[in-house]
Amino acid sequence: MEENKYVTIYDIAERLNLATSTISRALKDHHTISEKTIKKVKKTAEEMGFVPNTLAAGLRGNKTKTIGVLIPTVTQPFLSSLISGIEIAAQKSGYTVIIMQSHDSSEEEVNMAKSLYSNRVSGVICSLAMETRDTSHFLQFSNNNIPLVFVDRVPKDFNTFRVVIDNYSAGYKATKHLIDQGCTRIAHLTAGSEFGNLYNERKRGYTEALRDHNLPVDEELIVNLKSVTYEAGVKASNKLFDLNPIPDGIFAPGDIIAVSAVQTAKKRGIKVPEDVAVIGFNNDPISEIIDPNLSTITHPAEKMGKAAAEIIIKKLKSAKHDEVKEITFLNTEVLVRESSARK
């Protein structure tokens, strides 16, 4: 079989009797190179099957046009949509995306951050591992002026870009929606420890909405999940339905959990939304397929990915050394479907 070695600009230079610098510049339409030469070089490059070596360029220029993405997993709909958004925006500007999964382990996150640094990524987008408390492994990026954007699950005290939704307001909206539907005994499933401010914020929105509408905050209606899985949701839902009286509304901070609540209710002969109205979070694909359709809070995953990537790309272009790292809030909406429509 024919073994093509990689074609380099040296090969082109030799063939055309030009200097490599001329080849390099011609391929980039540099103004000091004549039209004629540019045309000739490009044609020859094409013919010889030249493909530039990104490594060489990156090494020399100390920029790789690569965005590192560090997330818990790629299999959650929210996160795969996030990636999709990142990838699309990156692609558009000629950036390449490197993906690593922390599997919600801090230790892996630390290693992978190092690996991204080692790969000299131009920017980093991260959604923190559930476990992560200490975020000092991200200092290597911010200290070296490598744009760093946290998305969705963000640290509290790290001065860098963030792309998030307003979880407090989303939690408030979800709860208010249930109140508007006439619910007065609204349960809330929550998750995460005191560190994961994401679920805490939603919970805060929930309690505030109750207070604002003169409803009591009943601790027995707030169930803390060990993990955000279907099974954990079933367990928690059963706990709620064992109460007497049962809650007449449930706000779950994720669609999988909400679905588990809906199905647990159905199994126990409890009608949704008549006996208990349910609202989820994320607008996962399953929410509009399940029966009854699940009301939910939209979580603009792809938009968030796009926004995060664009922040990085913009930052790399301007190369200004500003200290102000803005927080981008994306909008969420209450999506009313069957599972909560009582009126």
Place this chain on the structure above:
Amino acid sequence: MEENKYVTIYDIAERLNLATSTISRALKDHHTISEKTIKKVKKTAEEMGFVPNTLAAGLRGNKTKTIGVLIPTVTQPFLSSLISGIEIAAQKSGYTVIIMQSHDSSEEEVNMAKSLYSNRVSGVICSLAMETRDTSHFLQFSNNNIPLVFVDRVPKDFNTFRVVIDNYSAGYKATKHLIDQGCTRIAHLTAGSEFGNLYNERKRGYTEALRDHNLPVDEELIVNLKSVTYEAGVKASNKLFDLNPIPDGIFAPGDIIAVSAVQTAKKRGIKVPEDVAVIGFNNDPISEIIDPNLSTITHPAEKMGKAAAEIIIKKLKSAKHDEVKEITFLNTEVLVRESSARK
């Protein structure tokens, strides 16, 4: 703010009054370097915050320990699980994963293949874009001895590694299962053109199973989908349920389609599985959440990803120039749940 520049082996060398070659070797526990020096170098490297520059190493050694993944999208459960498997296996061997989405466009696939080549990936894993007919853009890999593995959606006539399931046999098994449940008028939803042998194979399994059990192959029971979406599934299902008599079994080559069939049936007052038994394909998360639970064919996505990555890593280790590119068949199983359990 303190601006740490990247620390290089030169910096370490200078600090310790040693040659860079010594540093490089010490960091790799080379046997010609004394224990004492190795310890000293490693300690200093740690202190100075040295992180090796992957680009430099890659450029020099002409190997990047990077696996390029080129797939239609990351948001399909099957594909995100595939990635997950790839990433886990890659991580274990110190490989990095670059991901690109073709969005089922051939044109993008061509560009991205070039981009992967430009990034000098060590190996490539690809699931073809729906649109792709011509696969010559993958020759740059095989011609340069860069391991190339096609997964799931593979080309017919390209001599390289493949990781697939036996779609024919899976289609046969699914259909036979319905026959075993007593179905005699089994419909099949299919997709893809004559080029996408994946769906064709499943269809072939379907027709063969019918023939083997002396059931007629009725063309009006075979509906070709324009796209593999929920909406297209609803449309096709309605077409089937407009028939008189309606089919008593449906084999859908994907869970989303199967779910659409189940729900369309329910909406029309047709009972699943009593009036019509339904079996899907893939074992997507939704299949065990939907009511009734969906019978399906398991599609070992993560295993396939793992297998594909391992083939590449193994190939890179042996570096043998073998011409035999094996096909890896992974096992599928009929997963009987409620939607087809009539007995």
Place this chain on the structure above:
DNA sequence: AAAAATAACACAACCGATTGTATAAAGAAA
């Protein structure tokens, strides 16, 4: 027509790790 400006290209250093080869020092063998 001489001076100045510009165009077109060549030269060579550079990015940072790797690695074959050379050298110096220390110890062993003769």
Place this chain on the structure above:
DNA sequence: TTTCTTTATACAATCGGTTGTGTTATTTTT
């Protein structure tokens, strides 16, 4: 003590683009 090994480290080329600075032609200006 001299020669031969062995040990430990240094030297320098290399990977392939990029880019600042020279060096010729060629054209324009005065």
